[in-house]
Amino acid sequence: xxxxxxxxxxxxxxxxxxxxxxxxxxxxxxxxxxxxxxxxxxxxxxxxxxxxxxxxxxxxxxxxxxxxxxxxxxxxxxxxxxxxxxxxxxxxxxxxxxxxxxxxxxxxxxxxxxxxxxxxxxxxxxxxxxxxxxxxxxxxxxxxxxxxxxxxxxxxxxxxxxxxxxxxxxxxxxxxxxxxxxxxxxxxxxxxxxxxxxxxxxxxxxxxxxxxxxxxxxxxxxxxxxxxxxxxxxxxxxxxxxxxxxxxxxxxxxxxxxxxxxxxxxxxxxxxxxxxxxxxxxxxxxxxxxxxxxxxxxxxxxx
Amino acid sequence: xxxxxxxxxxxxxxxxxxxxxxxxxxxxxxxxxxxxxxxxxxxxxxxxxxxxxxxxxxxxxxxxxxxxxxxxxxxxxxxxxxxxxxxxxxxxxxxxxxxxxxxxxxxxxxxxxxxxxxxxxxxxxxxxxxxxxxxxxxxxxxxxxxxxxxxxxxxxxxxxxxxxxxxxxxxxxxxxxxxxxxxxxxxxxxxxxxxxxxxxxxxxxxxxxxxxxxxxxxxxxxxxxxxxxxxxxxxxxxxxxxxxxxxxxxxxxxxxxxxxxxxxxxxxxxxxxxxxxxxxxxxxxxxxxxxxxxxxxxxxxxx
Numbered sequence: 001x002x003x004x005x006x007x008x009x010x011x012x013x014x015x016x017x018x019x020x021x022x023x024x025x026x027x028x029x030x031x032x033x034x035x036x037x038x039x040x041x042x043x044x045x046x047x048x049x050x051x052x053x054x055x056x057x058x059x060x061x062x063x064x065x066x067x068x069x070x071x072x073x074x075x076x077x078x079x080x081x082x083x084x085x086x087x088x089x090x091x092x093x094x095x096x097x098x099x100x101x102x103x104x105x106x107x108x109x110x111x112x113x114x115x116x117x118x119x120x121x122x123x124x125x126x127x128x129x130x131x132x133x134x135x136x137x138x139x140x141x142x143x144x145x146x147x148x149x150x151x152x153x154x155x156x157x158x159x160x161x162x163x164x165x166x167x168x169x170x171x172x173x174x175x176x177x178x179x180x181x182x183x184x185x186x187x188x189x190x191x192x193x194x195x196x197x198x199x200x201x202x203x204x205x206x207x208x209x210x211x212x213x214x215x216x217x218x219x220x221x222x223x224x225x226x227x228x229x230x231x232x233x234x235x236x237x238x239x240x241x242x243x244x245x246x247x248x249x250x251x252x253x254x255x256x257x258x259x260x261x262x263x264x265x266x267x268x269x270x271x272x273x274x275x276x277x278x279x280x281x282x283x284x285x286x287x288x289x290x291x292x293x294x295x296x297x298x299x300x301x302x303x
Numbered sequence: 304x305x306x307x308x309x310x311x312x313x314x315x316x317x318x319x320x321x322x323x324x325x326x327x328x329x330x331x332x333x334x335x336x337x338x339x340x341x342x343x344x345x346x347x348x349x350x351x352x353x354x355x356x357x358x359x360x361x362x363x364x365x366x367x368x369x370x371x372x373x374x375x376x377x378x379x380x381x382x383x384x385x386x387x388x389x390x391x392x393x394x395x396x397x398x399x400x401x402x403x404x405x406x407x408x409x410x411x412x413x414x415x416x417x418x419x420x421x422x423x424x425x426x427x428x429x430x431x432x433x434x435x436x437x438x439x440x441x442x443x444x445x446x447x448x449x450x451x452x453x454x455x456x457x458x459x460x461x462x463x464x465x466x467x468x469x470x471x472x473x474x475x476x477x478x479x480x481x482x483x484x485x486x487x488x489x490x491x492x493x494x495x496x497x498x499x500x501x502x503x504x505x506x507x508x509x510x511x512x513x514x515x516x517x518x519x520x521x522x523x524x525x526x527x528x529x530x531x532x533x534x535x536x537x538x539x540x541x542x543x544x545x546x547x548x549x550x551x552x553x554x555x556x557x558x559x560x561x562x563x564x565x566x567x568x569x570x571x572x573x574x575x576x577x578x579x580x581x582x583x584x585x586x587x588x589x590x591x592x593x594x595x596x597x598x599x600x601x602x603x604x605x606x
Binding site for chain 2: 024037151169170
């Protein structure tokens with residue numbers, strides 16, 4: 001029997017155990033991967049950058065031509081209720097809109113589908129566990145495949161078409177790494193399964209632009225670094241920019257700022273383990289999160 | 304209340320109404336689009352090229368590193384039982400393998416997931432209705448986005464990462480076309496949502512190679528045309544090869560051979576409506592299907 005703290009889902013207007021939540025097989029959200037989502041974290045009872053996540057979710061919906069039956073405010077209430085029912089103080093909270101079943105099976109016109117809204121709260125996810133982060137992550141550069149380019153699918157539209165990421169992730173795990181970063185078809189640095197990448201050189205931060213999700217923790221890190229007096233910018237980056245970096249780290253809603261120790265088994269320039277600037281940004285990020293930085297109390301959204 | 308002829312699904316070892324079938328929200332088959340499938344048709348009580356579809360399905364599974372808990376023979380039995388229970392004589396039959404839930408939520412390693420098998424039978428689907436096929440289809444060339452390239456996701460691995468197709472399809476429908484064909488990132492002809500494309504010039508057939516699913520109806524059409532004494536081959540094809548063609552047609556398990564009348568609103572070279580070679584191939588295809596060509600009787604697979 002699932003406990004509330006294992007996760008609570010909202011589907012079809014009802015709240016229930018996440019472990020029992022399901023999507024109709026005939027929803028093109030499954031059979032066509034025709035869905036968008038966003039993930040917001042809760043830490044110490046506060047949503048982080050909730051309005052920014054909600055804004056991005058509705059932009060993803062607009063790009064995919066999805067119109068979920070919810071307003072920003074009612075969606076916030078649903079997310080908060082999922083968290084409240086879960087009793088979780090630190091949570092991974094997701095909102096999803098799928099295409100929804102075809103209204104006319106003979107026409108099969110995606111434009112006529114009744115789009116859906118789903119949401120859930122579950123325990124906070126670390127895409128790399130905190131103890132590994134402190135040691136520094138072993139990162140692989142995927143060689144077997146590339147990131148889907150923006151000409152095919154806009155990566156700013158946060159979506160579930162992850163076969164490229166999954167393949168790269170399994171390659172990295174096979175090679176003994178914690179995860180993998182993918183390259184663009186023309187060989188530039190892109191992003192990995194659930195994270196953006198940063199490189200640090202001479203005290204300055206750079207992160208790939210163009211072929212990536214504009215991650216919220218990526219944006220937060222750019223702002224934080226600037227506030228701390230560091231140079232930080234988006235740029236076109238080569239594999240060599242990573243291999244020759246002093247440091248590198250990953251950013252994700254599911255794990256925060258995560259220092260990289262090695263790339264394809266080779267230690268980065270600063271030496272063994274997690275780099276000092278990466279560790280500093282990680283500490284600053286979590287200290288601010290603990291203090292409710294950019295936060296919206298879950299309780300403030302409940303009736 | 305759903306009738307059996309509305310569709311029957313097999314999930315978790317049980318058969319039930321397709322309309323009630325669902326996928327767990329936490330299966331990465333949904334939240335990562337991490338699944339493969341294949342679709343085989345039944346016409347007049349016969350599966351078409353069943354062994355070829357089963358072979359391709361297991362090849363897709365191998366490419367995705369999925370190991371569905373089923374043998375080719377037991378899968379055939381499941382598909383046949385879905386069709387039997389549905390009472391359908393003409394059916395669209397699909398087999399699906401998803402990654403399955405994470406066994407260890409902390410590790411989230413796709414390699415450790417228990418992969419699933421699902422299947423269903425539903426009434427035969429025409430991606431373009433027969434009466435439209437006889438008039439000739441209005442085809443659009445998608446301008447808003449391109450097909451995901453093989454460097455990112457192998458298109459021979461039949462999968463649900465369809466956001467590129469869905470976008471192209473909606474663009475075509477918006478423009479008053481029946482459907483759309485997508486181009487590769489470097490501008491060659493590729494495929495469309497659920498179909499391969501053929502062009503006919505001087506009596507010879509050509510179909511795009513490399514950036515496409517190796518469709519079973521595509522293969523059947525190449526074989527059929529050759530048997531009828533036509534030239535037929537795979538080739539790298541440009542947009543101009545389509546615009547300047549005498550005729551064009553689509554091929555799909557969901558509709559067979561489907562003549563194209565116009566491309567971006569302009570009639571193809573042979574003149575108005577469906578072209579004669581396309582119509583001939585369509586007739587030959589369905590006459591053979593009616594006669595049980597390359598067929599496996601559903602009844603022969605039932606205990």
